Amino acid sequence: MGQGVEHTLSAAESLRQAAAARSSAQRRRRLFLLLPAVTIIGIFGLAPLSIALLYSFLEPGTYGGVEWVFSTDAYVQFLFERDIFDDSLIFNSAYLQIFARSFGLALFTMCGTLLLGFPVAYFIAARPPEQRNFWLFAITLPFWTNLLIRTYSMLLIVRDEGFLNLTLMKLGVISEPIEMLYTDGAVLVGLVYSFLPFMILPIYASLEKFDFSLLEAGHDLYASRAQVFRHIVIPISRPGIVGGCALVLIPSLGAYITPELLGGGKKLMIGNLIAMQFGSGRNWPFGSAAALILMALVLVAMMISLRAGAEKESRHG
Amino acid sequence: MIDARDVTKRFGEGASAVTALERVSLHVPEGSFFTLLGPSGCGKTTLLRLIAGFELPSEGEIALDGEVIGHLPPNKRPVNTVFQNYALFPHMSVARNIGFGLEMLNRPKAEISATVEEMLDLVQLGAFAARRVDQLSGGQQQRVALARALAPRPKVLLLDEPLSALDLKLRKGMQGELKRLQAETGITFVFVTHDQGEALAMSDQIAVMSAGAIQQVGTPEEIYTTPQSRFVADFIGDTNIVPAELLGYEGDKARIRFAGGQAVLANAASATLAPGAVHVAIRPETITVCDAADEAALLHGTVLDSSYFGAGSQMRIRLRGGTEVQAQVAQPSPTGCEVGLIPDTSMLQVLVD
Ligand SMILES: Nc1ncnc2c1ncn2[C@@H]1O[C@H](COP(=O)(O)OP(=O)(O)OP(=O)(O)O)[C@@H](O)[C@H]1O
Ligand SMILES: [Mg+2]
Numbered sequence: 001m002g003q004g005v006e007h008t009l010s011a012a013e014s015l016r017q018a019a020a021a022r023s024s025a026q027r028r029r030r031l032f033l034l035l036p037a038v039t040i041i042g043i044f045g046l047a048p049l050s051i052a053l054l055y056s057f058l059e060p061g062t063y064g065g066v067e068w069v070f071s072t073d074a075y076v077q078f079l080f081e082r083d084i085f086d087d088s089l090i091f092n093s094a095y096l097q098i099f100a101r102s103f104g105l106a107l108f109t110m111c112g113t114l115l116l117g118f119p120v121a122y123f124i125a126a127r128p129p130e131q132r133n134f135w136l137f138a139i140t141l142p143f144w145t146n147l148l149i150r151t152y153s154m155l156l157i158v159r160d161e162g163f164l165n166l167t168l169m170k171l172g173v174i175s176e177p178i179e180m181l182y183t184d185g186a187v188l189v190g191l192v193y194s195f196l197p198f199m200i201l202p203i204y205a206s207l208e209k210f211d212f213s214l215l216e217a218g219h220d221l222y223a224s225r226a227q228v229f230r231h232i233v234i235p236i237s238r239p240g241i242v243g244g245c246a247l248v249l250i251p252s253l254g255a256y257i258t259p260e261l262l263g264g265g266k267k268l269m270i271g272n273l274i275a276m277q278f279g280s281g282r283n284w285p286f287g288s289a290a291a292l293i294l295m296a297l298v299l300v301a302m303m304i305s306l307r308a309g310a311e312k313e314s315r316h317g
Numbered sequence: 318m319i320d321a322r323d324v325t326k327r328f329g330e331g332a333s334a335v336t337a338l339e340r341v342s343l344h345v346p347e348g349s350f351f352t353l354l355g356p357s358g359c360g361k362t363t364l365l366r367l368i369a370g371f372e373l374p375s376e377g378e379i380a381l382d383g384e385v386i387g388h389l390p391p392n393k394r395p396v397n398t399v400f401q402n403y404a405l406f407p408h409m410s411v412a413r414n415i416g417f418g419l420e421m422l423n424r425p426k427a428e429i430s431a432t433v434e435e436m437l438d439l440v441q442l443g444a445f446a447a448r449r450v451d452q453l454s455g456g457q458q459q460r461v462a463l464a465r466a467l468a469p470r471p472k473v474l475l476l477d478e479p480l481s482a483l484d485l486k487l488r489k490g491m492q493g494e495l496k497r498l499q500a501e502t503g504i505t506f507v508f509v510t511h512d513q514g515e516a517l518a519m520s521d522q523i524a525v526m527s528a529g530a531i532q533q534v535g536t537p538e539e540i541y542t543t544p545q546s547r548f549v550a551d552f553i554g555d556t557n558i559v560p561a562e563l564l565g566y567e568g569d570k571a572r573i574r575f576a577g578g579q580a581v582l583a584n585a586a587s588a589t590l591a592p593g594a595v596h597v598a599i600r601p602e603t604i605t606v607c608d609a610a611d612e613a614a615l616l617h618g619t620v621l622d623s624s625y626f627g628a629g630s631q632m633r634i635r636l637r638g639g640t641e642v643q644a645q646v647a648q649p650s651p652t653g654c655e656v657g658l659i660p661d662t663s664m665l666q667v668l669v670d
Binding site: 217227236 | 369370371390391392396397398400402404405406407408417418421422465466469
């Protein structure tokens with residue numbers, strides 16, 4: 001009798017142990033399965049970032065590279081200039097201006113792609129499903145060509161003897177070619193052109209399942225067309241708009257090829273500034289610092305906009 | 318209230334044009350529960366969309382309270398719609414959905430929230446005001462759609478098969494609820510369905526439609542007991558349609574004769590048919606079964622089978638001409654037996670083809 005009880009007790013104990021062993025095996029397997037993702041994030045995400053962080057606190061080597069001496073000069077240099085005679089710090093806004101211009105251009109690019117991209121995304125979403133793939137294909141087709149080539153062809157279009165000026169002159173709209181190349185306008189057009197699909201695709205994704213009878217419902221409930229758009233279409237496509245804006249704003253901040261070619265490299269943008277530090281500038285720490293400052297600004301901007309979005313959401317509830 | 322005059326609606330151009338409605342004229346009385354009944358594709362939704370303003374008539378005009386509204390956009394018409402798929406705004410709470418119409422009409426905030434409260438009570442969803450609409454069951458969404466359309470107090474409420482997505486039990490419940498809402502608010506309801514049971518149970522008036530035209534308008538009882546055309550008789554319930562010979566008209570009655578019987582007087586909607594072959598509607602519950610040799614028998618046939626349904630039995634009888642009819646009787650005759658049938662002649666209805 002007593003033995004029987006002991007027997008069942010130990011059976012329960014061994015069951016528990018088996019379950020524990022099983023769950024720890026499961027845990028090990030789960031970790032193992034996570035390994036590829038962790039490795040990739042580590043190698044391609046965290047490692048370069050750590051290197052940049054490290055370099056930004058070192059001194060530049062004479063022929064590029066870094067000297068292994070701790071220094072905050074790279075960050076100081078961003079805002080101040082060292083007087084050559086007495087070594088005192090003088091405020092210098094040159095780099096800030098570059099940042100400001102880049103942000104301005106990136107914001108304009110974002111607005112431009114939004115204004116052009118939203119109607120396009122809406123148009124595609126309103127097509128019958130069997131036609132949509134064709135339109136999406138047409139939107140992404142230019143992206144099978146290299147960005148450099150596309151930017152060069154843009155250059156051919158906007159330069160003084162380019163397609164645009166020649167056409168306008170033929171039509172008699174202008175007598176002299178308008179100087180378009182190597183202006184902020186040309187850079188803006190180039191950026192809008194190259195980032196347009198990054199706006200269209202997320203907005204399309206958010207409108208893909210859009211129930212168009214909601215438009216009729218809104219119209220039926222005394223909303224004008226503009227009100228239907230404001231109160232129904234925009235809020236429902238908001239995730240796509242926010243995503244598209246982030247996808248355009250962030251990379252266009254660091255755009256390099258387009259400002260270089262269409263802006264003639266005359267006016268520096270962040271991307272060119274950073275690239276220059278690793279090339280002819282031979283100041284790797286400053287390049288790293290500029291890249292990190294850019295990243296920090298973007299993160300802060302994103303956090304603010306996310307919070308604003310969440311507040312708006314909760315207010316409307 | 319609503320008057321449609323010779324309304325024609327065509328979709329498309331030229332050879333591929335589809336005529337969804339052909340010279341439809343209709344009068345919907347104020348404060349009534351008016352039903353458009355007809356098979357799929359007969360143009361019910363199209364007529365409703367013309368009244369709502371989502372489509373413009375190709376010809377003819379639509380008037381509301383005597384004023385022609387055919388040219389007004391939907392947001393300028395005091396008409397609201399309950400959509401078949403509800404079309405609730407997924408990004409808004411239940412309360413904001415219901416208040417949306419009033420919000421667009423720029424009513425004061427206090428009035429909006431008071432009306433929303435009232436509507437939530439009316440459709441018994443008080444506890445759900447703050448919920449997102451995708452967190453509701455189908456029946457609850459249905460009631461939100463109703464409340465949203467009723468909140469601006471439209472002159473007319475249009476309902477396009479609002480119950481078709483619900484299961485049978487919920488549907489029966491909602492039928493009663495819709496009736497109650499209509500009575501309580503006094504708003505004119507135009508209700509679309511292809512379910513004749515639903516139409517008969519709920520309506521003050523029914524317009525039976527077929528192939529883009531209105532076949533007959535009347536109270537449920539009129540439609541049920543005196544269908545004027547073969548289509549209506551066929552579509553409403555289980556009437557027997559039996560061939561007969563029209564001999565002529567006598568006053569507002571028609572003199573007819575079934576094969577092998579004597580001539581009798583039957584009801585006729587209008588004296589428009591030429592003498593000759595016609596069809597007559599005979600309701601199963603108006604037939605008396607008698608002995609085959611009975612002098613009074615107007616029709617003769619063989620019993621195919623009979624089934625008990627509680628209040629009586631339903632017999633299937635094959636007439637001598639081959640037509641099958643049903644009769645409801647207290648005491649069924651045995652299968653294979655030769656019988657005579659005596660329909661109540663006051664309930665016979667001559668049909669237009
Ligand atoms: N936008 C349109 N374009 C072309 N044809 C249409 C359009 N809308 C309706 N139709 C046609 O008009 C006819 C009537 O359609 P409608 O939707 O009014 O039918 P319904 O009676 O509501 O049918 P159901 O019971 O199936 O909803 C159909 O033949 C339909 O194919
Ligand atoms: Mg329909």
